[in-house]
Amino acid sequence: MNEIILENQIEEIEQITHYVTNKGNLFPFKDEYKEQMKREYIAENQQEWIKRGNIFKELREKLNITKAEMERATGFSSSTISKFEQGQPIMNAEKLEKSYSLYLENYQLKQIQTKRVDDSTIAHVxxxxxxxxxxxxxxxxxxxxEIHISDEDSMQWALDIAKTKFALPMNLPIIFITDDGEEVTLRNKISQ
Structure with a gap:
């Protein structure tokens, strides 16, 4: 009987030792699993993040907006903005992307008002x-x-916006540029 009690005590001591040596983590591989899942998620999305970051950076630079201005406008640090533009994973990426996009759109609208761009100076959509x-x-x-209007995730939605808000009211052609740079005129002059 003493041997059974002794075996149970040894097993209990081993469990306590295991718990203490794993800093209270009863599942020592849980953190490794989380890290592996994080690495896989980053690997799956990295190319898309890089592409989107480059688009935002190009627009910012084209408009001569500094990172410091973007920092003030979005509330995110310059280093976070740099990481976002390079396609690196960051916290609150969606919030930064929306703030960034909104600031670019507002900035361009102010430019349009300042330059007094009217229908007669617009060549195409x-x-x-x-x-x-x-x-x-x-x-x-x-x-x-280039006057940036919006970013859309559907070709049909982009075409509907281009057609109904600009091409039809302003009698403008729509030119589609594919991912590989090919230009396609969708309609010479859009008619209802």
Whole structure:
């Protein structure tokens, strides 16, 4: 009987020792599993993040907006903005992307008001494809100035916006630019 009690005590001591040596983690492999899942998630999404980050960076630089201005506008640090533009994983990426996009759109609207761009200076509506689910709508002026309108995740939605808000009311052609740079005029002049 003493041997059974002794065996139970030894087993109990081993469990306590195991618990203490694993810093209270009863499942020592749980953290490793989380890290593996995190690495796999990053690997699956890295290319898309890089592509999106590059698009935002190009727009920011094209508009001559500094990272410091973007930092003030979004509330995110310059280093976080740099990571986002490089496609690195960051906390609150969706929130930063929305803030960033909103600031770019507002900035461009202010430019339009300042430059007094009117219907007669707009040459066409442009839809640029980036990857399989990002379509950027721009207005292109006769002097080749791009005015960013919106980012959409569906070609049909982008086409509907381009057609109903700009091509029809302003009697403009829509030019679609594929992911590999090929230009396709969807309609010379859109009619109802």
């Amino acid at each position: 442009q839809i640029k494809q980036y990857g399989k689910d990002l379509y950027i709508i721009n207005l292109i002026t006769t002097s080749d100035i």
